[in-house]
Amino acid sequence: MSMRIAQAQPSDAPLVADLVGELLQEIMTAIGAKAFGFSRVETEARARQWLTDGTYTVLLAYHAEKVAGFLALSESRALYAEGTFGTIPELYVRPAFRSCNVGTGLVGEAKNLLRARGWTRLEVTTPPLPQFDRTLAFYERQGFSISGGRKMKLSL
Known part of the structure; x- marks a missing residue:
């Protein structure tokens, strides 16, 4: 099967929202806890706004013209990172397309954007382990290394 990666447009917001919903549901099922709130309508609206204003980049992977997965990128800044860097807040490959190099293709395209944007690094937080x-x-196969700590949040 051939794979194509395209940058999402604001009109793709409904698709992005569906993919985010699938990702969150899979995580919550695996850990047996409702770790996320999810409103498809609100997620679609946020995705549309952020894709429009350029604060959120989404790469969509297509395998034989079927949507196989997505990777989202956001710019961050930190002194420890020596400037601006990218974060991957979401990456999801639909189960039927796993082990088809979809994730590798998405990360490869994210690395190209990293270089083009002059970011110093790319960071990602994995879902809970050991699940x-x-x-x-x-x-790790994509070249990421563990940089320590655990992801923490404070919800307001």
């Missing part, structure tokens, strides 16, 4: 050991191994 997502395979996800961690995938990122």
Whole structure:
């Protein structure tokens, strides 16, 4: 099967929202906890706004013209990172397309954007372990290394 990667447009917001919903549902099923709130309508509106204003970049992977997955990128700044860098807040490959190099293709295109934008690095947080050991191994194969700590949040 041939793969094509395209940058999402604001008109793709409904598709992006569906993919985010699938990702969050898979994580919550695997960990057995409602870790995320999800409103498809609100997610679609946010995606449309952020794709329009350029603060959120989404790469869509197509395998034989079927949507296989997506990777989202956002710009961050930190002194420890020596400037601007990219974060991957979401990456999801639909189960039927796993082990077809979809994730590798998406990360490869994200690396190209990293260089084009002059970012110093690319960071990602994996879902909870040990349920997502395979996800961690995938990122390590892509050249990511563990930089320590755990992801924490404060919800307001």
